[in-house]
Amino acid sequence: MNKIAMLGVAVSLAAVAPASAQTALRVNQTADVQGVRTACGGASLDDQQAMSAQNYPVTLKLAGADGQWLGEENLTISGNGQNISFACEGPWVGMQLPAGRYRATVEIAGAAPKTVSFTVGQGAREVMIRFPEKSEPVQPEAQPSTM
Numbered sequence: 193m194n195k196i197a198m199l200g201v202a203v204s205l206a207a208v209a210p211a212s213a214q215t216a217l218r219v220n221q222t223a224d225v226q227g228v229r230t231a232c233g234g235a236s237l238d239d240q241q242a243m244s245a246q247n248y249p250v251t252l253k254l255a256g257a258d259g260q261w262l263g264e265e266n267l268t269i270s271g272n273g274q275n276i277s278f279a280c281e282g283p284w285v286g287m288q289l290p291a292g293r294y295r296a297t298v299e300i301a302g303a304a305p306k307t308v309s310f311t312v313g314q315g316a317r318e319v320m321i322r323f324p325e326k327s328e329p330v331q332p333e334a335q336p337s338t339m
Contacts, residue, residue: 214266219282226276228269233284235261240284248286249312252296252319255283256326266299272312302326 215225217232220239224230233243233251243251254262261283269276272292289312296319297307303323310319 215278217278217280217282219263225278226274228274228276229288230276230278231284231286232280232282233286234282235263235284239282243284243286246286247316248288249291249315250287250289250294250310250317250319252285252287252298252321253283254298254300254321254323256322257324258327260326262300262323262326264301268297270295270297296321300326 215223215230217223217225217230219232219234220242222229222231231243231246231248233239252267254265256262263280263282266279267277267285269287269289271294272290274289274294291312291314293309293311295307295309297305298321299305300323303325306321306323308319308321310317
C-alpha cells in the first residue's frame with residue numbers, strides 16, 4: 193500500500209473513532225484537554241504546593257465526609273462556550289479556563305453525581321466539591337497475638 197492510501201485509511205479510521213473518547217489524567221499530569229490546559233494533582237503536601245504555584249484561575253478540590261481527599265473522578269466542565277469532559281486520578285484539578293461562568297459535574301464511585309456552579313475572574317479561585325456520603329473506611333484495630 194502506498195503512503196497516500198495509508199494516509200487515507202488513517203484519516204478514515206480517525207473519522208469513525210468514537211467522539212466520546214475521554215482524556216484520563218494521572219496524578220501530577222498536565223495536558224491540554226479540548227484546548228484547555230488542565231492539571232490533575234495529588235493529595236500530598238508537595239503535590240498541593242506544586243499545583244498552587246501554577247496559579248490556575250480555578251482549582252477544583254474533591255473531599256469526602258471526613259475531609260479526606262477523593263480521586264478517581266470523571267468531570268464535565270461546561271459554560272462560556274466550553275464543554276470539557278475528562279477523568280482525573282487525583283483530588284485536585286487545576287484549569288486555565290478563561291473568565292466566565294461555569295458548571296462542573298463530578299462523578300465518583302459510590303456517590304451521587306455533584307454539580308456546582310462557579311465563576312472564573314481575576315485571581316485564583318478554589319472550588320471545594322464535597323461528597324458527604326463518602327467516608328473513610330474504619331480500620332479494625334489489631335488484636336494481640338495469642339501465640
